[in-house]
Amino acid sequence: MMPSRQDPPALLAARITATPDAPALAAEDGVLTWAQLGERVHRWRALLADAGVSSGDAVALMLGNRREAVEALLACLHSGVTVVPVNWHLTAPEVAYLLADAGARLLAVDPPRAEVGAKAAAEAGTVRAVVTGDQAAYGLAPVEPLLAAADPRTAPADQECGQLMIYTSGTTGRPKGVLNGLFVTGAPFARATRLLEYATGTLGVPTDGRVLLVGPWYHSAQLFYALLPLLNGATLVVRERFDPAATLATMAAERITECHLVPTQFVRLLRLDPAVRAAFSPASLRRIWHGGGACPPDVKRRMIEWWGPVLVEYYAATEGGVVTLIDSADWLAHPGSVGRAVPPNRIVVVDDDGRELGPHQRGRIFIRRPGRGFHYHNAAGKTRAAYLAPGVFTYGEVGHLDEDGYLYLTGRAQNMVVSGGVNVYPAEVEQVLVRHPDVRDAVVLGLPDEEYGERVAAVVEWEPDGGRPPWSALDAHCRRHLAGFKVPRSWRSVDAVPREPTGKVRLDQLRTLCGDDRWER
Incomplete structure (x- = not known):
């Protein structure tokens, strides 16, 4: 139980008081009750304070889908700290940019990301980094001994609401941190309670049941459709990654009631062996939220036929959250729509x-x-x-x-490319391509893709006196500077990229030039 001299974390207090021994967080390495989760949050709060992090500071979390990510996130939200979720596919220079731009005081990484995190923290200069687990890695101090040494009773007694800053691509090609006002540093916790009441009444966020997080938590939709149900009292079941067969097995074994998925995951589920699909019972499912890209109508119809009318689609963005909703019945009457505006x-x-x-x-x-x-x-x-x-x-x-x-x-x-629910800003990829000595000009765009919705494609104009290396060489060049999901999957050569005198690309002309099927992979 929570030590009596320390009040429970405010956003968890109701559940800790009412059902301290009920499951709150079920990750692949074990289950935490509400009381245990509260104690871990306070230990993280003490760790933050010992590391010199105080109200108004920023903490970056480059952690996979694991319990430490949830614990550290909640600790920051009770310490007046700005949480910066970091895409764990980014390279060290990309992470270093986020750390510097956010002014992060601390970076927490897990062992698979330790090397990148250590390099990024060193490049950013003033950021301390730690690694989860009980073993040091790449010069980073391990978290578990620090948490064990931290007395949860000595966590700062005055809890203060923190906030989230989620990075998304911007018009310069550099990611920009978004402060969308869902949580506000220093605001009364009653404000967060009103947010939860709105999420329950308008968005259908549950107050009970078992919610599955199977997509990367650093994405805003995955984050909020996991965090808000947890704060509302639902049990959060966390899995490191999406695998179609394993996800069905988890849904059945854990009696999942709600989950957030993206259209790419629907495609992969529908490609499972028919016998595997037939063996799955969707009886426990109450709601499957989806967004993060266009869903092909035939894919959505097949999912509704399989799982029943449990799909709820939304139109949203990191910047301002959910704007529209449409349930399965309304979508069948208005196919292709993303719904009507919610108040x-x-x-x-x-x-x-x-x-x-x-x-x-x-x-x-x-x-x-x-x-x-x-x-x-x-x-x-x-x-x-x-x-x-x-x-x-x-x-x-x-x-x-x-x-x-x-x-x-x-x-x-x-012209943002949305591939598998992930935003890719073309300018960032173009800037890397033109750094190759044989590339004179390049344009990046999205092509329709059955599985991902869109795939990243590059149109290249070569230097007239240079060589024409194989596409594999440009792929390798991109992977040295970009996360894998940003690297083009389709390629085309053109004699000249059509541009206005101002330098603006004539996309209409470009698509005419590249309008056939002769893309190379």
């Missing part, structure tokens, strides 16, 4: 001059939400560009509304 949001579709358009007229999609928006860390210009007016902002998509207010997405204003 307090209102969808506004405008033309290039900012004038509101009527039903079935395609334009830029804006969200009107008075009283709460978002801003990008260290990027005031990018923040301004996202707003049409105070309380009216965009996620960058284009599309239209029908006469009943259902939203249909048809593209992205900034």
Whole structure:
């Protein structure tokens, strides 16, 4: 039980008091009760304080889907600390940029990421790094001895709400930290309670049951559809990675009631042997949230036929959270839609001059939400560009509304590539490609992909006097500087990239040049 001299973590207190011995967190290395989770959170809070982290500081977490990620996240949210989830596929220079931009005081990594984390912390300069487990690695101190030595009764007595800063790609090609206001440093914990009440009543976040986290927690959707149910009282079941057959087995064995998935995972589930699919009973499932990219209508129909009307699709982004919802019945009546706006949001579709358009007229999609928006860390210009007016902002998509207010997405204003639910900003990849000595110019775009929704593709203009190395050489060049999911999977050569005199790419001409099937892999 929790030592009596320390109040339980505020956001967990109700469950710790009511059901201290009930399961709260079920990871692959064991189960924590609510009381045990509360004690671990306080030990992490003491560790943060001993490391010199205080209210207003930032802590970066480059941790896989494991219990330490949840423990450290909750500790920060009770210590006035800004949590920076780090994509564990990034290279050391990419992580170092995030650490420096966020001003992180501490980086926590797990053993598979220890080498990258150590290099990134050294490159960033002023960041202390630790590694989970009980063994030092690459000069990083192990966490478990530090937690064992930390007395949870000596964690700072005054708990303070922290916040999340999640990095997403920006118009410069560099990731930008998003502060979306869901949690606010120093705000009363009652504000978070109101957020949970909204999530329960409007978004269907459960107050009981068993919620499965099987996608990378550093993605905003995976994070919030795991964290909010946990704070609401549901048991969170955590698995390190998605495997279609293993996920079905986990859903059955753990009696999963809710889970967040992306369309790519639906495709992989549907490709399982028919006997494996037939053996799975979806009886325990109450809700499967999905988003993170367009879902092919035939894929969604097959999933509904298999699992029943439990799929709930949303339109959302890291910047401002969920804007629309559509359940299975409504989607079958409005196939292809991502739903209608949920309060307090209102969808506004405008033309290039900012004038509101009527039903079935395609334009830029804006969200009107008075009283709460978002801003990008260290990027005031990018923040301004996202707003049409105070309380009216965009996620960058284009599309239209029908006469009943259902939203249909048809593209992205900034040509972001969404591959397997992961955002890839073309400019970042282009900047790496043109660093190759034989590449004169390059453009990166998204191509339709049955499994991933979109795949990253590169169009290359070679230096006239240079060589033309094999695509494998450019692949290797990219992998030295970029995470694997950003590396192009399809390639094309052109004599010249079509550009305006201003340097802007003529995407219409480019797609005409590359409009056949002669892409190379």
